[in-house]
Amino acid sequence: MQISRSPLARPFPEMPAIAGVTLRAARARYKEWDRCDLTFAELAEGTAVAGVFTRSACASSEVELGREAVKQGRARALIVNAGNSNAFTGYRGREAVEAIQAQVSAALGCGVDEVFVSSTGVIGVPLPKDKARAGIEAALSAEPCSWEDATNAIGTTDTFAKGAGASAMLGDTRVEFAGIIKGSGMIAPDMATMLGYIFTDADIAPAFLQEALERANSATFSCITVDGDTSTSDTVMAFATGKAGNARITGWDSPGADAFAAALADVCRNLAQLVVRDGEGAAKFITIRVSGAVSDDSARRVGLSIANSPLVKTAIAGEDANWGRVVMAVGKAGEPADRDRLSIGFGGVWAARQGQPLADYDEAPVAAHLKGQEITIEVDLGLGEGRATVWTCDLTHGYIAINADYRS
Amino acid sequence: MQISRSPLARPFPEMPAIAGVTLRAARARYKEWDRCDLTFAELAEGTAVAGVFTRSACASSEVELGREAVKQGRARALIVNAGNSNAFTGYRGREAVEAIQAQVSAALGCGVDEVFVSSTGVIGVPLPKDKARAGIEAALSAEPCSWEDATNAIGTTDTFAKGAGASAMLGDTRVEFAGIIKGSGMIAPDMATMLGYIFTDADIAPAFLQEALERANSATFSCITVDGDTSTSDTVMAFATGKAGNARITGWDSPGADAFAAALADVCRNLAQLVVRDGEGAAKFITIRVSGAVSDDSARRVGLSIANSPLVKTAIAGEDANWGRVVMAVGKAGEPADRDRLSIGFGGVWAARQGQPLADYDEAPVAAHLKGQEITIEVDLGLGEGRATVWTCDLTHGYIAINADYRS
Numbered sequence: 001m002q003i004s005r006s007p008l009a010r011p012f013p014e015m016p017a018i019a020g021v022t023l024r025a026a027r028a029r030y031k032e033w034d035r036c037d038l039t040f041a042e043l044a045e046g047t048a049v050a051g052v053f054t055r056s057a058c059a060s061s062e063v064e065l066g067r068e069a070v071k072q073g074r075a076r077a078l079i080v081n082a083g084n085s086n087a088f089t090g091y092r093g094r095e096a097v098e099a100i101q102a103q104v105s106a107a108l109g110c111g112v113d114e115v116f117v118s119s120t121g122v123i124g125v126p127l128p129k130d131k132a133r134a135g136i137e138a139a140l141s142a143e144p145c146s147w148e149d150a151t152n153a154i155g156t157t158d159t160f161a162k163g164a165g166a167s168a169m170l171g172d173t174r175v176e177f178a179g180i181i182k183g184s185g186m187i188a189p190d191m192a193t194m195l196g197y198i199f200t201d202a203d204i205a206p207a208f209l210q211e212a213l214e215r216a217n218s219a220t221f222s223c224i225t226v227d228g229d230t231s232t233s234d235t236v237m238a239f240a241t242g243k244a245g246n247a248r249i250t251g252w253d254s255p256g257a258d259a260f261a262a263a264l265a266d267v268c269r270n271l272a273q274l275v276v277r278d279g280e281g282a283a284k285f286i287t288i289r290v291s292g293a294v295s296d297d298s299a300r301r302v303g304l305s306i307a308n309s310p311l312v313k314t315a316i317a318g319e320d321a322n323w324g325r326v327v328m329a330v331g332k333a334g335e336p337a338d339r340d341r342l343s344i345g346f347g348g349v350w351a352a353r354q355g356q357p358l359a360d361y362d363e364a365p366v367a368a369h370l371k372g373q374e375i376t377i378e379v380d381l382g383l384g385e386g387r388a389t390v391w392t393c394d395l396t397h398g399y400i401a402i403n404a405d406y407r408s
Numbered sequence: 409m410q411i412s413r414s415p416l417a418r419p420f421p422e423m424p425a426i427a428g429v430t431l432r433a434a435r436a437r438y439k440e441w442d443r444c445d446l447t448f449a450e451l452a453e454g455t456a457v458a459g460v461f462t463r464s465a466c467a468s469s470e471v472e473l474g475r476e477a478v479k480q481g482r483a484r485a486l487i488v489n490a491g492n493s494n495a496f497t498g499y500r501g502r503e504a505v506e507a508i509q510a511q512v513s514a515a516l517g518c519g520v521d522e523v524f525v526s527s528t529g530v531i532g533v534p535l536p537k538d539k540a541r542a543g544i545e546a547a548l549s550a551e552p553c554s555w556e557d558a559t560n561a562i563g564t565t566d567t568f569a570k571g572a573g574a575s576a577m578l579g580d581t582r583v584e585f586a587g588i589i590k591g592s593g594m595i596a597p598d599m600a601t602m603l604g605y606i607f608t609d610a611d612i613a614p615a616f617l618q619e620a621l622e623r624a625n626s627a628t629f630s631c632i633t634v635d636g637d638t639s640t641s642d643t644v645m646a647f648a649t650g651k652a653g654n655a656r657i658t659g660w661d662s663p664g665a666d667a668f669a670a671a672l673a674d675v676c677r678n679l680a681q682l683v684v685r686d687g688e689g690a691a692k693f694i695t696i697r698v699s700g701a702v703s704d705d706s707a708r709r710v711g712l713s714i715a716n717s718p719l720v721k722t723a724i725a726g727e728d729a730n731w732g733r734v735v736m737a738v739g740k741a742g743e744p745a746d747r748d749r750l751s752i753g754f755g756g757v758w759a760a761r762q763g764q765p766l767a768d769y770d771e772a773p774v775a776a777h778l779k780g781q782e783i784t785i786e787v788d789l790g791l792g793e794g795r796a797t798v799w800t801c802d803l804t805h806g807y808i809a810i811n812a813d814y815r816s
Contacts, residue, residue, distance in 0.1 A: 058739030058747040088735050090748060090764040123732035124765040227718040228636075229733075230740035232747075310635040310718070310803075314811035324531040325637075327496050331466030332638035339466040339640075340498060356498040357532040395718075397808050403722035404804065 008277040009160040016176040020044030020241025025153040028135025030083030036153040038135035041078040049075035050210035054234035060087040061094040069113040073206025076110040081119040086127040096127040164270035168263035170256030173246035175202035179267040203242035205250040216265035226279035228308035281398025293386030303390030305333035313395035319370040341382030416685035417568040424584040428452030428649025433561040436543025438491030444561040446543035449486040457483035458618035462642035468495040469502040477521040481614025484518040491529040500534035528601040572678035576671035578664030581654035583610035587675040611650035624673035634687035636716035689806025701794030711798030713741035721803035727778040749790030
C-alpha cells in the first residue's frame, strides 16, 4: 500500500551544521529497496552523550546495550539501521550489534561502548551481519551528507522527513542544535518506532546532559501518543561535541544552563510534535491542555488518558465537540478528579464548567474550531496547580487502512 | 447512521422465569422514539442484592447512590432508564434519581435504599423528572413482560438483545439464573455503557452474594474490553429472591456455595462475551490466553494490554499473524516479562518460542485460523503459574464509522 504524505506534514527546516558531527549514509540493503538505510554519525573526541530509552520489558539488544553504555557518558559514533529492528531476535540479534560496535571501534580507534547502534523495521529477523558490515564499510568511505539525507536514511514509512534546529546563547557563546527523528510509520510485520537524535556543539558534562535530556523528555516525548502503543526500540539520544567553546556546563548552577536546557527542550518539543503530525492516518493535530490537577504528573496522566481514548480521537475525527467522551477519559485515568469541579472546553470555549454543561454554551465557534486541522482541548480539574500539555492526533479510517488493510 | 446487526451476534436464548421477579416496561420517551425505554423489575420481599460499579472518578449519581445502597443488602426494585445516562448533570441529576426512588418506595412500601436506578444514553442532560414519573406510573400498571422485552428496553444502540440463563443444584434444590445486559453501542453525544443484571431464585445471604459477584466479575466483566474506554455508568448487579427454597448460602462453607458461584460466573462470562460480540465494528471475536505470568492478576493485565492495543486489534482485523505487535503489547504492559522466555501463538500454533521466531514455523494453519470469526492468541511468559483469559474484538473501519462518521 502506498501511504501518502501526511496532510499535517511540515517542510524540512534549515538546520545548522554542528561542529564535530559528520554525517554519512550508505546502502546496506536491509530490505529490497534502493535507498540509503544505514546512517553513520561520526562524533568528535570528547563528545558527551545522554539517552532515554523505551521502558518496554521486551526491549531490543540495541536498547539494552545503549542503556548501559550511555552511563559512561562518551560517544564517538551513532549507527542507525533502517528496515530491520533486530527486536525479538535473542542472542543472534545481540551478536549483530556487538559486531557493529567492534567494527566501528576498530575503524575510529575508540571504545566499543562509545559506539551507539539503533535499528528500526521488521522484527524477529536478526540483523544480517554481512549487510551491516558492508554497509558500514561503504559509509566510512562515503562523502558527508546533509541533515535531510540522514533523516531520510533513518526513516521507514515516515511520510515526511522530520527535523528541528535551534540555537542558544551561553554567556557570549552561541551554540547550535540540530535534531532529527523518525517515527509513527509502519512496516509490517513490525511496529511503529520512534528514534530521535539531537546534536549540539555545546560543551556539556555528560551527567548534566543526561539530566537536561530527561527533563526535556518528560515534557515532550513523554507527552505524545499516536495509539498508546510503545515500541520495543524507542530511543532518544543527545550528543554534545563541545566544539562551540563555551564554558562547560556541569550543573544547573553553571552560567547558561537554563538557556541550554530550554533550547534542548524546544528541539525535543518540535521533534515530538512532528511525530504526531506523521501519526498513522492523522488528519488533525490535537493539543490537550490539562490544568487544576493535584500535580504536573497527574495532569500528564489525565492528558494521556484523553489522548489515548479511541472515543475521544474518533470524536475529533468526526469534528464532534463530544465533551462527554472527555469526561469519560478523565474518569478512567485513575487520577484524582471530582466530577463536580471538572471543566471542559474546545478551542478556548468552555462547553462544561464545574460538572455541568454551560447553560449558555454556544456550539458555533466550537464547531468552526473543530473543522480545522489544529485542535485544542482544555480540561480544568479544579483541584490544584498541576498542569501539563499533551499532543496527539485523531483516529481515522486512515489508521485502520494502514494497519489492517495491508497484509505483510 | 443505521448500524447493522453485529456479524458476531447470537440469538436470544431461552431463559427461565425467576420466582420473585416481575418485569415490566414502559415508554418514558426519554428520546424521540417509539419504544419502551423504562424497565421496572419488581423483586419479592427479602431479595438480596449485590453490585459492582465503574471505578470512574466521574461516575453518575445512579452509580454513587447504588454503590452506597447496595451495602444494606436488600432490593425491592430495579429501574433502568435508556436514552439518557444522567451523567455529568450535577445536583439536578441526583435529584432525578432520588425522585424515582421516592416514587417507587411509596408505591411498593419499601425503603428508598431498596430501589436501584440505572440510566444509559445521552450525558450532560439531567434526566427529566416528569418523564421518569410518568414512565414509572405506566410501568406500575403495565402487564409483565418477557426477558427479551426487558432486554430490548434497556438497550440503546445494541445491535442485538443479550441474555444468558443457567441453573445449578444446591443440594436437592434446583435454582435458576437469568441475566441480561446492554453495552458497547453508542448514542452520540455520549459513551458506551455496560449495564448488566443477573437474577436468581436462590436464597443467598447478601454478603456472600456480593463476594460471589465480585469474584465472578474479576474473571469475566473485568476481562473484556472493546476499546479500553470505561464509562461513567458501568454497573453489574445480582438479585437473589430466595424463592427456590434452598438452604440459605451464607459463605463458602455452605453446601452448594461452589455450585452457585460457578453458575453465577457462567452467566457473567456469557454476558461479558456477548458485549464483546456486539463491540462497535467488531468482525472477529478474540480470546487471549495468557499463561506463565508471575500471578493471575499480572496475566490479566498483560492480556488486557494486548486486548487494548490498536496495533494488535488492527492486525487481527487484517488477518495478519503479526506476533511482533503482541510482543510490543506484552512489553508495554508494565508487568514482569522476559523477552527471551516469551512464547506467542495463534489458534494453538506457536509462532515464536522463548524469545525467537520458530525456525520451522508454518504460517499456513495460522493464516487459515485468522480468516475465521473466532480467533485465539496464546501468550506464555515463561515466568510462573499465573494465568488469565481475556476477550476482545478486532478494530475495524466499522469502529471509525460508528464513532467518527456520525455527527451528533
